[in-house]
Structures are given as structure tokens and as C-alpha cells.
Amino acid sequence: MASTLVAVFCSLLAMAQNVDRPNILWIVSEDNNTDLIHSYGNAFATTPNIDKLATEGVRYTNAFSTAPVCAPSRHSLITGMYPPSMGTEHMRSTYPVPDFVKFFPRYLREAGYYTTNNSKKDYNTIDQLETWDESSDKATYKNRKPSQPFFAVFNLGVSHESSIHIRQDSLRHDPAKVPLPPYHPDTKEFREDWAQYYDKVETMDQQVGQLLKELEDQGLSDNTIVFYYADNGGVLPRSKRFMYESGLHVPLVIRLPAKYKGLSPHKAGTTTDRIVTFVDFAPTILSLTGIKIPQYMQGKAFLGTQQQPPRDYAYGFRGRMDERIDMSRALRDKRYRYIRNYLPHLPYGQHLIYLWQAASTRSWENEFRAGRLNEVQSVFWKPKPAEELYDVVADPYNINNLAGKPQYEKVLLRMRKDNHQWLTESRDIGFIPEAILYQRAQRAESLYTQAQQEKDMDRIIETAEMASSRDVKHLPEIINRLTDANPSVRYWAAVGCTVLREQSLVAKESLLKLLADSEMAVRIAGAEALYNIGEKQVAVRALGESLKSDNPFARLQALNVLQTIGDDALPALEQARSLIPADPKLEDYNARAAKTLIETVPNR
Known part of the structure; x- marks a missing residue:
């Protein structure tokens, strides 16, 4: 009898708790930035419906995806972590996360929530x-038990x-x-x-x-917190995939019912310029539902009972996009966007x-x-600058690069320094070439764990910064690092020689030695540098061998280099043809890159 009473009491207690806990509805559209939403200022x-929701909730004017493409951004959403810390920055990949990292809806499910994803x-x-x-x-929240709170996600693919x-x-x-944005030509197709x-x-x-x-x-509006957001920007060229x-x-847009207004510092029908980013969403949902935020999460809760101070920056990243290798990082405060390009010799418009x-x-x-094309429209097809800086208020289309202008030097130096600090503090494993990451992923430890243990991470990042700077003053040290004990350092030193092109001729003998390096990523980077100082035959021979x-x-990596020559x-x-x-149905990124190479070599 006593045990029955205890069971009934526990059941009633759970029901009472469920009544107080909010439902959460996530509505996620694919591939649209703020410019496609009327209430963000575009009358066209x-x-x-989104505009009406904004009048009933709070519209965030500084919300950002962590990556300009879906899969890495969705990794941030589901884990509360930065993919460059996890080894999951590349589009796409299947590298595992450490065992202690749970997809955050699991915490809700364990706390009694009914969790659905559609x-x-x-x-x-x-x-x-x-x-x-x-x-x-x-999948629908309608299948839950009576009075059971829910967390429901609906993904709207029509805008993909x-x-x-x-x-x-x-x-x-x-x-x-x-x-039309000024960087797009006025053509029928556009x-x-x-x-x-x-x-x-x-x-x-x-x-x-x-x-x-x-x-x-369903009579649930008064008990349900609604999020509407897009999973990244897009979709025309120079939006999705770009920084x-x-x-x-x-x-x-987030709408909180009146009964939960104490969980938000903002009133309904207002806007906020607080900077929020996708790593913040997981801890925010846990904060809204009264679940303790795990210490490992890198995001900051911006609503609920565990709110944290606002962040100064939204951090962004770009890694490999399908078959095309590239690498950039970005910082955005309320006024400026800073972009650092680590492979500046490559154009934005790589054939994908x-x-x-x-x-x-x-x-x-x-x-x-x-x-x-005019100058602004042509930039997309040319090699990138090492650094970009934009006043997003005066220049919302990001076409006037301020990085070389003296009056913005203080801003540039501040954001450059803070970018470096973010990279080192977050243990950005994206600076290790993916060919090496792929080998490391076969080990027992996750790439995240390996990043935490990488004793040379600061040196790797420092080398990448020197290599991508286009500053010939770094050449002596770049050449010195061609023989570094760490293969990622050697890789970036070789990249630095490619970036400096003919100025790296003095590194010829060291680069030739890289063709026998123990790491394929280093051999290929060495071959690319050799090609750019005129050693074409030996370089192409090495690249062809790398395809085996x-x-x-x-x-x-080798296919990407061959595409440029x-x-x-x-x-x-x-x-290359043997890779198709x-x-x-079995086509992979190698096959895609090989197809493009074969189809675009002029005299094939």
C-alpha cells in the first residue's frame, strides 16, 4: 500500500512539474538569410507569418550560424560546440564526437520531455x-503522453x-x-x-x-516557446558557403508566452541586438527547461534561468565545401565583420x-x-585577400574591404588579435590538413580529444598565419619550418611558399625534399609550391602519384591542386579518370573533383 501511494505521489509530482515546464517548438527553414525576410527590412x-510572429515575440538582429552551410552549422546546434574544436568543420564528414558529448535533446528526453524531429x-x-x-x-508532438512537455523540431526544406x-x-x-545585390551581374538567369x-x-x-x-x-500556444530561424544563409552564389x-x-524570432516572460530579458514585440550564435542554442534550451547546462558546452545561454553575459563576437568558420578545399575564419561584432583567409591563393569561386x-x-x-563584369562583380573569381574587414552598417553587402585602410588599423589589429585568441583557446583542429585528420580519426580518441592534447597547436596556427599573410618578411622562417618535426607545420610552410609563388624560389631544395615526406598532405603541398616556382614536371608527376x-x-587534395593548373x-x-x-550512385567527392578536372582541362 505504501509503495502504491509513493508511486501515485511521484506521478502527480511529475505531472505538476510538467505543467510548469514549457514546450519548445523549433521551426527551422533552410538556406535563407535575413535579407529574405520582410520584417528584417526587405519590402520585396x-x-x-514570420513578420506576425516577430510582433508577438522578439526579433534578434544579430543572430548567426557558425558556418555558412548546413551540416557543420547543425553540428553546432545539436551539440553546443564549435565544429573546429570537434574535427567536424568540413562539409560533410562523419568523424565521431567524444562519448561525453550528447546531442542536447537527449538531456530533455531524460528529463521527461517528448522529443521529435521532422x-x-x-x-x-x-x-x-x-x-x-x-x-x-x-514525427509530431501529438504522440506524447497527456501533460508531457515536448521539444519538437520541424525542418522546412522548401527553401533549400x-x-x-x-x-x-x-x-x-x-x-x-x-x-539585385551589387556583386551580382544583371542577367536573366540571376x-x-x-x-x-x-x-x-x-x-x-x-x-x-x-x-x-x-x-x-491544439490549445498549446500559451504553453509553448517558439523559435523560428534559418540554418544558414543563402542561396544564390556568394551567400551559402561564404563568410x-x-x-x-x-x-x-523567439516568442515566449506571457507565463514565461520572466525567462527573457526582452519584451514581446521588440528587437534586440544581442549577438547570439548557434552554439548558444543548446545551452539556451536547457536553461529554458530548467536542466543544468553541461560544462563542456562552448555556447552561452541567452534566455532562461542560467543566462550568461552577452558575447562580444559571433565566430564563424569555413572548411572544405564538398569537393573543394578552402579555409577561412571570421569574427563579427555589432559593427564589423573580420574574415581571415588561410588559402588566399584560391579564388572564392572554385568550381563546385x-x-x-x-x-x-x-x-x-x-x-x-x-x-x-565590373570590379565588384569580378572579385568572386579572383584570389582572395589574406584579411577582409567590413563595416556591416555602412556596407551590408560586404563589398568595400577596409583591411588596408589606415583609419581602420586599430579595428583590424583588435579583431586579428581576437581571432588568434579564439583559434588557440578553442583548440581549432581545422588547421590540421584533413588527410592527416582522416588518419587520426582511426584512433580510439576522438579528434576533439586529440585537439586538446596537441602540444604543437599554437605553432601550427602561427605557421598558418604566417603562410597566409602574403608577407615576404616571413619567408626565412617559413623555409625553416619546412623541416619542422610536426607535419601540419610543414604543410603550412609549404602553403606559404605557394602563396608567395616566385618569391619562394629560394626554397626549391627544401621543397623537393618534401616530395618524400612521410605525410601525403605535406607531399602534395610541396608539389603545389614547386609547380608555382616553375618546377612543373616534377610537381605534376608527384600529384599524379598522389591520386593512387x-x-x-x-x-x-591532389585533385584540387590539379584543378588549378x-x-x-x-x-x-x-x-583521375580511375577515381570515377x-x-x-557510388560517386563521392573524389569522383566529383575528378569529373570536373577532366571536363575543364582545355585540351583534354
């Missing part, structure tokens, strides 16, 4: 199936990048009236892609309205098969090759 956009995951690591009670395109790949028969938004994307965002907004109506019809406002600045499915991308490339490696990311890549084409499977 048609988003009445339905995209794409977390850029090995899935944790115990995270959700339901995860499918049928792929939505502009096939032209619609008719368009609701007039292409002739589309506002106007139609833009108009079609505005249509897709309008449809997405209608789906937001349907989800909110369903919540209201500008267009790629990282996302809409975020998925990006080139958009007619606008192909049109832009054609206009560049025909010489019909059993390391897929070494092969990809035009007709000189001819001797390696047969080996007969069955297209």
Missing part, C-alpha cells in the same frame, strides 16, 4: 539514435538551395523588379533565380503559418558541382570569362 520579401538531421557526425522519441517526416535548380513554369515575384527563391521563401513562410496555426488549434553577412547572418547547378552561377562565370593513395582526402594537368587525367565509379 513576402513573409507575413525530419532533417545532417549533424556532420555519427548519429545518436537515442536523442529522439520520433525522428521522421511523420536545390529549389532554384529547376525553373518554375511561373513566378509570383517579378524578375524585373527583383532587387533575376529568375532570385525571383524563384523569393517564391520559395514565401512558400516556406506559409508553412510557418500552418505550424503556428496547428499549435493554436559574408549573406552566408552567416540568419533570422531569429552542386553550386554550379544554379543557372545564376553558370551565368556569372560566363560573364566573367567574357569580360563583362589509399587516403581519400589526400587524393582530394589547366593543361599542365593532362599527364594526371588517366589516373561506373555506378553514379
Whole structure:
């Protein structure tokens, strides 16, 4: 009898606790930045449901994804961690996280919440199936027990990048009236892609309205905190995948019912310029639901009972994007965006098969090759500066780089210093070439654990900064580091020689020795540097041999270098062709890069 009474009491206590705990509804759209939302200042956009939600909630004017592409950003959302600390920055990857890192909805589930995901995951690591009670395109909070609180995610894919790949028969938004950003040429393809994307965002907004109506019809609005946000910017070229406002600045609207207004410092119907980023979302949800935030999380709760002081910066990163290797980091405060490019010899517009499915991308490339672009429109197709600095208030399109202007030197030096501090404090393992990371991932320890233990991390980052600076004063030390004990240091030293091109001729003998390096990533970087000082035959021979490696990311690195050298890549084409499977379903990033190489070498 006593045990029965205890059970009844515990059940009643749990029900009472559940009544007090808020439901959480996440509505996540794909690939749209703030410029596509009417309430963020674009009168051409048609988003009445999101705009209405903003009048009932709080609109965040400084919300940012951590990466300008979905999978790495979603990793931040689900873990509360920075992917460059975890080894999960590259698009895409499946490197595991340490055992102590749980996908955060699991904490809610363990606390009695009913957790559902409908339905995209794409977390850029090995899935944790115990995270959700339901995860499918049928998943719904309606299947929970009576009075059980829920955390429900609905992903709206209608606005995904792929939505502009096939032209619609008719368009609701007039292409002739589309506002074009100054970096895009005024072509038929751009106007139609833009108009079609505005249509897709309008449809997405209608789906937001349907989800909110369903919540209201269920009588749950007064007990449910609603988040609406986009998973990254996009979708036309120079937005998604790129480190500008267009790629990282996302809409975020949060509506708290009156009974939970004490969990937010902001009143309904207002805006806030507090900087929030995707690493902050997981700890914020735990804070809102009364669950202790794990110490390992790198984010800061901005709502709830465990709120933390505002952050000074939103940190962003860019690693490999599908088959194209690149690397940048970014800081954004309330006025300036700072971007550091670590492979500045590469153009922004590297040929990426998925990006080139958009007619606008192909049109832009054609206009560049025909010489019909102005200076601002041409920048995308040229090598990058080592550093970029933009006044986001005066220059929302990020086209006027202030990095070399004396009046902004103090800002530049401050953000450069703070970027370096972030990289070292966060143990950014992205500075280790992926071909080496891939080998390390076969060990028992996670890449996160290895990053914490990497004794040379500061030296690796320092070498990358010297290598990417384009400053010849660093050349003697760069040459010295070509023989460093750490392979990642040797890799970046070789990159530094590539960046300085002919000025690195004095490093020839040291670079030749790298062709016998124990690490394929270093051999390939050495071959690239040798090519750029005129040692073309020996370089191409080494690159072709690298395509025989059993390391897929070494092969990809070599393919990326071969893509930059035009007709000189001819001797390696047969080996590249062997990387393309007969069955297209088996195609991987090696195959994509090999296809592009074979199709674009002029005299193949």
C-alpha cells in the first residue's frame, strides 16, 4: 500500500512539474538569410507569418550560424560546440564526437520531455539514435503522453538551395523588379533565380503559418516557446558557403508566452541586438527547461534561468565545401565583420558541382570569362585577400574591404588579435590538413580529444598565419619550418611558399625534399609550391602519384591542386579518370573533383 501511494505521489509530482515546464517548438527553414525576410527590412520579401510572429515575440538582429552551410552549422546546434574544436568543420564528414558529448535533446528526453524531429538531421557526425522519441517526416508532438512537455523540431526544406535548380513554369515575384545585390551581374538567369527563391521563401513562410496555426488549434500556444530561424544563409552564389553577412547572418524570432516572460530579458514585440550564435542554442534550451547546462558546452545561454553575459563576437568558420578545399575564419561584432583567409591563393569561386547547378552561377562565370563584369562583380573569381574587414552598417553587402585602410588599423589589429585568441583557446583542429585528420580519426580518441592534447597547436596556427599573410618578411622562417618535426607545420610552410609563388624560389631544395615526406598532405603541398616556382614536371608527376593513395582526402587534395593548373594537368587525367565509379550512385567527392578536372582541362 505504501509503495502504491509513493508511486501515485511521484506521478502527480511529475505531472505538476510538467505543467510548469514549457514546450519548445523549433521551426527551422533552410538556406535563407535575413535579407529574405520582410520584417528584417526587405519590402520585396513576402513573409507575413514570420513578420506576425516577430510582433508577438522578439526579433534578434544579430543572430548567426557558425558556418555558412548546413551540416557543420547543425553540428553546432545539436551539440553546443564549435565544429573546429570537434574535427567536424568540413562539409560533410562523419568523424565521431567524444562519448561525453550528447546531442542536447537527449538531456530533455531524460528529463521527461517528448522529443521529435521532422525530419532533417545532417549533424556532420555519427548519429545518436537515442536523442529522439520520433525522428521522421511523420514525427509530431501529438504522440506524447497527456501533460508531457515536448521539444519538437520541424525542418522546412522548401527553401533549400536545390529549389532554384529547376525553373518554375511561373513566378509570383517579378524578375524585373527583383532587387539585385551589387556583386551580382544583371542577367536573366540571376533575376529568375532570385525571383524563384523569393517564391520559395514565401512558400516556406506559409508553412510557418500552418505550424503556428496547428499549435493554436491544439490549445498549446500559451504553453509553448517558439523559435523560428534559418540554418544558414543563402542561396544564390556568394551567400551559402561564404563568410559574408549573406552566408552567416540568419533570422531569429523567439516568442515566449506571457507565463514565461520572466525567462527573457526582452519584451514581446521588440528587437534586440544581442549577438547570439548557434552554439548558444543548446545551452539556451536547457536553461529554458530548467536542466543544468553541461560544462563542456562552448555556447552561452541567452534566455532562461542560467543566462550568461552577452558575447562580444559571433565566430564563424569555413572548411572544405564538398569537393573543394578552402579555409577561412571570421569574427563579427555589432559593427564589423573580420574574415581571415588561410588559402588566399584560391579564388572564392572554385568550381563546385552542386553550386554550379544554379543557372545564376553558370551565368556569372560566363560573364566573367567574357569580360563583362565590373570590379565588384569580378572579385568572386579572383584570389582572395589574406584579411577582409567590413563595416556591416555602412556596407551590408560586404563589398568595400577596409583591411588596408589606415583609419581602420586599430579595428583590424583588435579583431586579428581576437581571432588568434579564439583559434588557440578553442583548440581549432581545422588547421590540421584533413588527410592527416582522416588518419587520426582511426584512433580510439576522438579528434576533439586529440585537439586538446596537441602540444604543437599554437605553432601550427602561427605557421598558418604566417603562410597566409602574403608577407615576404616571413619567408626565412617559413623555409625553416619546412623541416619542422610536426607535419601540419610543414604543410603550412609549404602553403606559404605557394602563396608567395616566385618569391619562394629560394626554397626549391627544401621543397623537393618534401616530395618524400612521410605525410601525403605535406607531399602534395610541396608539389603545389614547386609547380608555382616553375618546377612543373616534377610537381605534376608527384600529384599524379598522389591520386593512387589509399587516403581519400589526400587524393582530394591532389585533385584540387590539379584543378588549378589547366593543361599542365593532362599527364594526371588517366589516373583521375580511375577515381570515377561506373555506378553514379557510388560517386563521392573524389569522383566529383575528378569529373570536373577532366571536363575543364582545355585540351583534354
